[in-house]
Amino acid sequence: MARARSEERRTEILRATLEVIAERGYRGATLGAVAERVGLSQQGLLHYYPTKEALLVAVLEDRDRWDTGGGGSRGEGPWPLELLGSLVEYNAMRPAIVQTFSALLGESVTEEHPAREFFSLRYSQVRADMAASLRAEHGEELPGGLTPERAATLMVAVMDGLQYQWLLDPGTVDMPGSFRDFLRLLRDRTGPDVSGPSPG
Amino acid sequence: MARARSEERRTEILRATLEVIAERGYRGATLGAVAERVGLSQQGLLHYYPTKEALLVAVLEDRDRWDTGGGGSRGEGPWPLELLGSLVEYNAMRPAIVQTFSALLGESVTEEHPAREFFSLRYSQVRADMAASLRAEHGEELPGGLTPERAATLMVAVMDGLQYQWLLDPGTVDMPGSFRDFLRLLRDRTGPDVSGPSPG
DNA sequence: ATTATCTATAGATCTATAGATAATGC
């Protein structure tokens, strides 16, 4: 049971870390703030994760385990695009998680940031997964003459970019609706739908 | 001439601040690092901008003055989309600037960040500008049945999202090429270009 | 007078180490 309780503690700690990073980013996060949230002293926290960076790494690994990054790589074939739309919808209900990752992504482009390699690797993977999804449903040629790979880069960009706009202005930006707009753009081969106004 | 030299100093300081933020983000930036770059003591720097936050605000205001954010609002009508493509190309030659703004955008979604309102306002403006550009060139209906406003949200998302992917992996991600892919997607009304392989 | 800089320094934090104490599990 000691082991079990220790695992619980670690889970609590990672959840608290996620929250604090959402609020302050990694550089702005302090061990003290995380410790306070789980009812430990700052030094007590360091018993579980010996450095601040170890804590971040643990958060990222943990996420990687649950969150496949919106892509496939589960050995079950590519995700259906429709499911990606649902994933974005789901994310819209978890602003704290989205905020954590958006804050980390932003920081990660700065020098010597401990999450940089994580994101760099993850994006290669996610682009490949998205390309597989697009290929499975649209074949080799997409509107605009795009290949699945090129469309995948755009799709990832849309997902990330929408998150920032949505976090900054949740009342104005409809993140899941916008993402579905993009999927429609990739599906469309006929130009605008000109179904007239429905009278009645 | 004193006034002139003072202006020069301020310009130098803002440039140095931009660099330091690119490297460390705002929270990670220190007055000492900025001061060192312009050959002043940290306290000497505070003579020009009395607090760290004032320095950030000055950087943002300065950017706002030169960079219209890729949009119009210059009283000269909307930007042609083709010119936006060129802007992205230009940005690809200024990784430091892109990195500064990407780092700030990421941080800005965290609590009490002094750039948050700036970005929030700026994005409303940029979306409106983009919508005007799209409307001018494509009219009311775009592929997928999108309105110019909905397409504008996607366009902004693509620009931001591509910046992160490009900063993390400049050798793999062709930012300007990808952005032009997106423009093609918005232009396309006919499905994929199926010009066969050119033999020879 | 005003502007430009500097040195000294107060006051706050922050991370991480050292070492003690209590509880748990063989």
Add this chain to the structure above:
DNA sequence: ATTATCTATAGATCTATAGATAATGC
């Protein structure tokens, strides 16, 4: 023995204030 926590604290930073000194512009 190992695990879980705590107190004390070293050592680094960081921002911002106070106050001095020198140079510049009426």
